[in-house]
Amino acid sequence: MKKNILILSSMLALFTMTSAISISCKFNNFNEDKKKYIQKLNIANPYLEYGSSIPNFKNQNLKEINLMTGAKVLRIYSKNQPKIDFRDNIVLRPTELSYKFEYGNSIQINDKLFNSDDKLNVDYQNIELNKQxxxxxxxxxDKGNGFNNPYLFVPSKNSMSINSKEFIESLRKAKNISISINQRKNYWINWQGIRNINNKVHWVNVKDFKLGLLRMLLLNKNFRRSWALKNNITLNKDKEQEFLKQNQLNNFDLFEYLKSYNVDVYKLLDFNDKNLSICSADNIEHDWVDLFNNLFIHSNYIDAMPYxxxxxxxxxxxxxxxxxxxxxKTFKDRYYASYYFINEVNVDEIKLLKNFFYDKNKKSISKIDFQFNTLLISKNTFGMQMYHAFLQNIVTTLNFDDLDINQQQEILHKYNDFNISYTRNVSKNKLSNNITINWMPTANKKFFNDSFSMLAYGLKVNQLNKNTNINKILKSKNIAFLLLxxxxxxxxxxxxxxxxxxxxQAPSDLDISSFDSGINYHVLKDSMVNIFKPLIPKSVHENSLDFIDNSYYLANKKILNDLQSSNLDYKLKSAYFQEISKQLNDIIKKFYEQYPDAADIEFDIPLNFLNLQFNNQRQNVLEHIKTIFNAVNKHLKPNFVVIDDLAKYDLYFNQDASIYCNNSFELLKSNTKEFIATAIAKNYKLFLIFNKISSLTKSNSFILENTKKILNELNKTKLITNNEIFNKNLEDYNKKFFIIKSIxxxxxxxxxxxxxxxIINDINSLLSYTFSFENIIKTVGFSKVIYQKFINKPISYDGLSYLQDIVIE
Incomplete structure (x- = not known):
């Protein structure tokens, strides 16, 4: 094993040294096994203890492994790599998608039975309607001879098929869903591919799926304790303490998620029931389309484990x-009953082998090798290594965005020599950023001085603590200063x-969920203009704040296209720079008139570089930003701190000591309502700042208009006390999280x-305009990916990458 790693490392080093070789150099073939799929990733190996228990939404790489190794009720089957005309940018033949039963046998929704997954055959010819x-x-x-999207859902005429329109219509008005399991389809194997466990074969059955669901529910420590209490189980303290160290497993509350859809959870867990029964707890019909897709398609919540x-x-x-x-606990301590099983895991590699008992397709991949970098290298170096490794068939796939401009242009120029397709990264559940503005740091040691503290928070550094009352201390000038x-x-x-x-913080692909969802707005990034309208103070008085009307952050993008855009200082100044600098300077001048002997305004701005490379170009940008601040007012002295290790991350973001803080939380559902409710219910400081600005902006009726109504609903319930001690209120607020969220x-x-x-714009305005090199997404729908010529890989739909659907040609 070590020998193979050394050989691969030597090859990559050689390719790096010979980067001057022409891009069109001869293809070699170091991997003659076409059925071995090799992918190299510039990240650390994410497969830790209890790897299959980590919810799919937490890690896309683990999700991809789960979709191949998890025993599922059903999935989305994908067929054919899209055929694309890159010159005209149209899709000639899309990937075909459809629901496919795995261990599921039939689904009954209310009184309607669906016992088939058949679908129509697709014909792409232009045939007159009466001759079809x-x-x-x-x-x-969509246009000319092709399609806009590289995927296509294929329907069925059979009304009893899960691919018929009747199936989705039934899910929209569901009271009870009963799923029967094919209990003689396949059996469990271990990590060596052996099916005789304890001298017998164990078939997958319905109880396996219920036990899998129970395990995912038990990952939440609150449910685990309530389940133990209900069943008179004494939790092993040593095992519990060791398990709690796996923090990524303790947060997601699957029980509350199911309850939020009005599901009778204990009925679903009934081991005496011969079916999987999803029943309405209130005995009325619900729209369960999202629930169904998340439970059985996107998540690993109900994957089977061997009962x-x-x-x-x-x-x-x-x-x-x-x-x-x-x-x-390790990949050896679990069993497999799907397309692939994990055969080896080490610090920089995960190896999967095909389960021939389950999948007898002779044209699919038989071995999959994910390779990782234990130490992150620069994007340019990684891209160059992967390009040369791809030409030698050392890796099977190449990410187009990892390449430099010359390599990209060469590939597009000779696109007939390459197998180019589409891919897309989807962000639905995972927060785009955990770091937000800190509206009241309370640690003993802080990373700013008294001058900054008084301007931003209204008190000196040593006066800011957990007993501080934000509502009484913060003035309009403090809020304006931190925003400006x-x-x-x-x-x-x-x-x-x-x-x-x-x-x-909202995921860019979050579904927009409302009774009147806009026809042009399906996911959040479709509506960027509406959610990035920052609150920019235009006048600051003792007891009031006025804001610039119709400010749009996208106005900043236009600056890059101006004739002066080659000037870095010009590019770095906001489109509203004159108004902002005037207001900021006025606030600072008044401060020094009141405190003429005050020190300069010194504050650290921490920048998260755990997943980025710090280079000279970025250093130059930061130096220019400091110069701009100082030009606005000579007393402004920001200091950028590069956070490149976990100790610094903890110190600056987790200790409540800097102007930024770690504000992470889980989304039970991937829609806008869930984000808004959770973001406010999880953040007492945000609630207080909303209340404060609400009281200061009565003349601006459009400011926080709907957010004010939410505050009124919460204040009417008298759930939230107004204790003088901030820490006491915070504790009380957190205890009432689910009640506040439901309101x-x-x-x-x-x-x-x-x-x-x-409302999302209001949340963004107060929390998310942090300085960062990570505040970036690609709004274009798809990125290019290159595969070896013998690979036919259907496109990954909605973040679902099924390597088992690859066909070797």
């Missing part, structure tokens, strides 16, 4: 939870036109999508 075969599907083309094997080893799973702590320093700089200039600025969700049910976008 009724047993074929003729998709309408009989567990029961034989631990006896009754209701009497103790030792199985929960021990199953899947974060709007002074144009982040499009910082990032050199690499993409679009995304200054929001917000109820309000959001009855407002338009535009009103929801306005």
């Amino acid at each position: 075969d009724p047993n074929k599907y003729y998709p309408s083309k 009989e094997i567990i029961n034989e080893k631990y006896k009754d799973f209701l009497t103790n939870l030792d199985w929960f702590y021990e199953y899947d 320093i974060h709007q002074l700089i144009n982040q499009y200039g910082m990032l050199a036109n690499q993409g679009d600025i995304w200054t929001s 917000i969700l109820k309000y959001l049910e009855n407002i338009s999508y535009q009103d929801q976008l306005n």
Whole structure:
């Protein structure tokens, strides 16, 4: 094994040294096994202990492995790599998608049975309507001879098929869903591919899926304790303490997620029920399309685990939870019943082998090798290494965006020599950024001086603590100061036109969910103009704040196209620079008139570089930003701190000691309502700042208009006390999280999508305009990816990459 790694490392080093070789150099073939798929990633190996238990939304790489190794009820089947005319930028033949039963046998929704996954055959010919075969599907083309999207859902005429329109219609009005499992389809194997476990074969059955669901529910420590109490189980303290170290497993509350859809969770967990039964707890119909897709398509919440094997080893799973702590601790401590099984894991590699008992397709991949970098290298170096490795067939796939401009142009120029396709990174559940503006640091040691503290927070450094009352201390000038320093700089200039600025914690592909969802707005990034309208103070008085009307952050993007855009200082100044610098300077001048002997305004701005390379270009940008601040007012002295290790990250973001803080939380659902409700219910400081600005902006009726209504709903309930001690209020607020969240969700049910976008804009304005080189997304729909010529890979739809659907040609 070590020998192979050394050989590969030597090859990559050689390719790096010989980078001057022509891009069109001869292809070699170091991997003669076409059925071995090799992918190299410039990240650390994410497969830790309890790897299959980590929710899919937390890590895209682990999700890809789960989609191949997890035993599923059903999935989306994908067929054919899209055929693309790159000259005219149209799709001639898209990937075909459809629902496919895996272990599922039939689904009954209310009284309607669906026991088939058949679909129509697709015909792409232009045939007159009266001559079309009724047993074929003729998709309408979007433009000329092709399609805009590289994927196509294929319907069925059979009303009992899960690909029929009747299936989705039934899910929209579901009260009960009963799923039968094919209990003689396949059996469990271990990490060596052996099916005889304890001298017998164990078939996958319905109890396996219920046990899998129970395990995912038990990952939440609150549910685990309530389950133990309900079943008279004494938790093993040592095992519990060791397990709690796996923090990524302890946060997501699947029980609350299911309850939010009005699901009777304990009915679903009924091990005496011969089916999987999703029943309405309130006995009324619900729209369960999203629930169904998340449970059975996107997530690993209901993947099977071997009930009989567990029961034989631990006896009754209701009497103790030792199985929960021990199953899947490593890849060897679990069992497999799907397309692939994990055969080897080490610090820089994960190897998968095909499960020939399950999949007998002779044209699919038989071995998959994911390789990782234990130490991150620069994007340019990695791209160059991968390009040369691809030419030698050392890797199977090449990310187009990792290449430099010359390599990209060469590939496009000779596109017939390459197997080019599309890919797309989808961000639905994972927050775009965990770092937000800190509206009241309370640590003993802080990374700013008294002058900054008094301007931003209204108190000296040593007066800011957990007993501080934000509502009483913060004045309009403090709020204005903190907003203005974060709007002074144009982040499009910082990032050199690499993409679009995304200054929001909300995932960019979050579904817009409302009773009147806009026809042009499906996911959040479709509506960038509406959610990036920053609050920029234009006049500051003792008891009031006025803001610039109709400010748009996208105005900053236009600066990059101006004739002066070659001037870095010009590019780095906000489109509203004159107004911002005037207001900022006025606030500072008044401060020094009141405190003439005060020191300069010194503050650290921490920049997260855990996943980025710090280089001379970025250093130059930061030096120019400091110069701009100092030109606005000579007393402004920001200091940028590069956060490149976990110790610094903890110190600056987790200790409540700097102007930024770690504000991470989980989204139970991937829609706008869930984000708004969770963001406010999880952040007491945000609630206080909203309240404060609300009291200062009565003349601006449009400011926080819908957010004020949410505050009124919460204040009416008298759930939130107004104790003098901030820490006491924070504790009280956190205890009432689910109640507060439910009140917000109820309000959001009855407002338009535009009103929801306005609330997200309010949240963004107060939290997310942080200085960062990470505030960036690509709004173009798809990126290019290159595969070896013998690979036919269907496109990944909605973040679902099924390597089992690859065909070797």
